[in-house]
Amino acid sequence: MTVEQRRHLATEIPGPESRKRLELKRTWVADGVGTVLPVFVVEAGGGVLVDVDGNSLIDLGSGIAVTTVGNAAPAVVRRITEQAQAFTHTCFMVTPYDGYVDVCAALAELTPGDHAKKSALFNSGAEAVENAVKIARRATGRTGVAVFDHGYHGRTNLTMAMTAKAMPYKHGFGPFAGEIHRAPVSYPLRDGLSGAAAAERAIDVLEKQVGADQLACVVIEPIQGEGGFVVPASGFLPAIEQWCRERGVLFVADEIQTGFCRTGDWFACEDEGLVPDLVATAKGIAGGMPLAAVTGRAEVMDAVHVGGLGGTYGGNPVACAAALGAIEAMRSLDLVARAREVGSLMERRLRAIAADHPVVAEVRGRGAMQAVELCRPGSTEPDPARTAAVSSYCHSQGVVTLTCGTWGNVLRFLPPLVIGDALLEEGLEVVAEAMTATR
Template identity: 45%
Template sequence: MSTTNQLVVVPDAGRTLPPLPALPQSRHLATQIPGPRSQAMMVERRAQVSNGFGAQLPVFIDRADGGILLDVDGNRIIDLASGLGPTALGASNGRVRERLQAQLDRFTHTCFMTTEYQSYVEVCRWLNQHAPGSAEKRTALFSTGAEANENAVKIARYFTGRSKILAFDGAYHGRTHMTMSLTSKAHPYKTGFGPFSKDVVHVPVPTSPRGAADTLERSLDRVRAALWENDPATFAAMIIEPILGEAGCLIPQEGFLAGLREIADEHGMLLIADEVQSGMGRTGRIWAIEHEDVVPDLLVAAKALANGMPLSSVTGRADVMNAVHPAGLGGTYAGNPLSCEAALAVFEQLDAEGVLDKATELGRIAVDMLLPLVGAGQGVIDVRVRGAMIGIEFGDEDTLEPASQRAKAVSAYCHSNGVLALTNGVHENVIRLLPPIVIEPTLFRDGLQVIIDGIQETALNVTEAKADAGGR
């Protein structure tokens, strides 16, 4: 149930904010999508904004609450994307607003490297306490996931005195030079932006539609072979997403992450877990890597860390994090005080009972509603679910050949019917769902039913097209 209609008490500000009316948590189509106002605003958008920024659903949002996005035409759209992951606690979270307002009354920025503020330290304390493993830890804060991944590489290189990094096929780690090098998917992230670092080596992840293609040992042997082909003594670290989000929510074969931990230890490398998308409760645990009981040397967080405010982090063993010389890490906006207050609001809610259970419940609903589609003659070849991180993969049910056009058609159906459901994947044949953890189950079911309706309609269209072709 939405809480935005409750009286908001601002801590330490000596006043209260007026209550905001709650948005109905139901889908509603006032116009076609996009509506006339959004269409008009898109004309100006194209006249002013670089074409390099895409628009997956060209609507302009006026308000958001819970699992609903209200556009400027009055359409209430079910949010199954969470802003590509950041707004896991909803795009208008009451507690986040409270802490932001209180901090706005104090100051908006000083630069932590210039003068200190306690909220930065408190964010680091929470991350140190909640990162996997019992070793003493330290944390550094930055602004974006790419920036944090880039700094994780810097730290690993500094600590080990080595240069090479092992990354994985299907990986997405960001848009900076180093993180584009770590990212394996060429288009749209790398096309035309090279050359890239020659010190990055990619190897496959053991996962495919309907299960792993190879045995676990054979998959780990590929990792070992890649290291030996490039001299394992030259590798500073290996970096992997515990769930590969942009690859279509690919979940590595059970035991693969533990095997990487052993290989890293064998060769004196660090293991970096990129939890930018999968962390902060998305999978029903604080960190997705906890499902595998693996402890990384460095853990990267962003996106939902501050529920949409720009903040990222690198947390790791104290000896690794403290190895870098003073002023070797930093950034003018790194750990901005407003973002730190937003993160502390997120932590309060993750520490409360029931929030992580909501992500787990969403996963159960997705399994119940979506898993029966696999192999049912409607072009769904796999459904991958871990909490509120869900991938629906489309392809030929016999050959498993990817069907990107089918995924795009289902996504378009969803958008025209008031559900934000985006495509991604190595072959762009996956609908990836990242609903807000706080979405009401009834609303989530409605969104999934629209997806199912879209799958059935597109399957019918394909069948009719084949019949027409055969009749000519």
């Protein structure tokens, strides 16, 4: 690891060189492409980002759960370099290559269930979700798609329709694809229901308002990402899965933010023994390179006619090489176990912060996917202003933090799993300072 693992502020955040480049961004980049922390990065590794002004920032976001194995991870860089020197593209649909097949084989091994599996590779999480729906519709002969409150699935037309939150993801972009039906999710802080009761409520909505015989699939994040790191009450997901089995509805797990060791298992579904019919993956799959996948029961995947799946860049050979390097690193470094260690450390520190700050309504998450929801003390009224202020303070002190949630009142923490304990502790200490400074 060549990047020194320390926080260092050489200038204010953003510094003068970053501000110059921000002017170029304003000139040449569409305003609709936002930026959370306006510093221009020139180097990154481990748990640190280095900007053009020489500031070293602690990374508690991993590029939104992407650089799980760290930036420029040696195994990823080595495999990318070897592949790029050999060839960078042929299009798998024209002339195939080993890397694509090897990634699919690894996915068959790693995803839940011991049934025969096949995969198709794409470029982004939204593509993976959209293709999972295509596959489910073709396999079942039905058209309906069930999704859940607070869910996020992407920015394409179909996945915007599937996403719950309007601003900024959907506002002004309609009309959207049809046959999308939304059910209430289990949100323990807000509904107070057991998993079984929350599932009964959701199933009742789907049975009465849609009809199981109209549904091709149920698509759900095992832990909701953009919706606020909402962890369903125990028993909710197994009950939904069982209902799907009984009704011939395919159960699709959107593991795009939760997959690849992030939650302390290879996939979040493993926590309650779920075996999805289809799994959509992206983000952490390839160490920062654009790659996504749909992995599922072989007979379901094979329901699609030849030529019905694919894309020019899907399963790009360099991205596949990166994925194989990332999986190599996850195995060799035992990042499943490391995610649990990171999660334990974060949960302990965040609960200590919560004890001192009644604005924290809940600490929740699993493994290295932790969050705090901020509400007016003594209530569940969201406090997005305080959340934004805390995050802004962290940024000014050289700590990369992210917010999320339907009301924008959740601080989420997704550090690279290779971050050192001392650096992680320091980053969370800044979060504690931010909570005090913004009272």
